[in-house]
Amino acid sequence: MSSSDIFFGEILGTAVLILMGAGVVAGVVLRKSKSYGAGWIVIAFGWGLAVMTAVFIAGPLSGAHINPAVTVGIALDSGEWGDVPAYLAGQMLGAMLGATLAWLAYYGHFQAHLHDAEIIAVPEKPAHPGPVETHRPGPVLGVFSTAPEIRRPVQNLTTEIIATAVLVLAVLRIGVNEQLQVTALGGLIVALVVVGLGMSLGGPTGYAINPARDLGPRIVHALLPLPNKGSSDWSYAWIPVAGPLAGAALAAGLHRLLF
Template sequence: MSSSDIFISETVGTAVLILLGGGVCAAVTLKRSKALNAGWVAITFGWGLAVLAGAYIAAPSGAHLNPAVTLGLAIDGGTEWGDVPVYIGSQMLGAMIGAALVWLAYYGQFKAHLTDPELVAKLDEEGLVDRAAAPKAGPVLGVFSTGPEIRNVVQNLATEIIATTVLVLAILNLGLTKGLAVSGTGTLIVALVVVGLGLSLGGPTGYAINPARDLGPRIVHALLPLPNKGGSDWSYAWIPVVGPLVGAAVAAGIHQAF
């Protein structure tokens, strides 16, 4: 497989992943959205279906869509180390494109939400109207990236490591059942694993389990000209990058040991 094939496949597939995943977060979060307050179950199933769509689209490259998956496969021997930078670079680019498309698709809702008099008044009472430099997550950051409900570095990091270990172990073991992988059933199973992770382990941190999924959209959040959008929470940003990468390495180690 050529580098250009990997680049195109992973960029488009990851863009679709973030468009649909970030899109369900926008749908549930933003005012004037028909899905407002649909809840966590809608978000977890939305992300699972986003993985399904992105993976089918990126099938020619193996549908990694995730630097943690790429790392786990490289450690396990399923991906050439020389291809790793191409995979990760295209995943980051795709994630940023997908996040920008979410903003475009929900442009009116972002504007209505962030200029809502009630929200602006609340921020004004807190003295945080200008939250561009605020360290905490802003009112729409959750549409783009993850954040913890309780800020505890050890717990937050452990949650991301544990969840990503499960994800990458599932992916590595599906490779042992070639009939499932070839038939496409393996892709469906991975999507359902993502739904299960969201329902079971998504509560503490929002289950990034994918460095590109979190960092790419976080950068887009920082760059977009959104009024009252709040800070991009850079003090937390390393956890959904490091945690999934460590989890992928752990999963590859377990898989090789067995």
């Protein structure tokens, strides 16, 4: 496959991934959505189905890495780095495009949700007597990127490393199995792994397990003219980038050592 196929395939695949993934989160958390309040299981399955759809669409063009951690893990395992820049550039652009499309699809719901009197009060309510906390994350940041339930950087980083290592190790095993490479079964397995990770390890951090999935939409969140959106939480943003990349390196090392 050519560099241009890889670049445009990753834009397309990652855009579909984020459109559907951010879309399911928006449907669950935004008021006046028909799926409002559907819960974490719906979000985990939604992200898994988003992965399956993205792999099915972009696979013939780029192999559908749709995740810098996957790209880096494969490169570390194989030693082939020539196409890595095309993969990473396509993934970041695709993630930003997908987040923008999700915003457009739910535009009216974002406006209705964030103009709600209860929501408007949240960013301006101090947690304790003293200055107002204008830096705190907004009420819809989770549609675009991840955030920990308990903010402990070492634990949060460790969770992302472990979860991503499982994902990348599964991808590497599929990559060496010719029967899975040539069928849709490989994409389905990866999708189910993502669902399983969401249910098992998604609770602490929201399981980014994909640097582009978190950083690209976070940039879009910072740029969009959303009312009362609050901070994009840049102090946390390094964890869903560094954690998955470290997890990918761990998975590649284990794969070379054990298989």
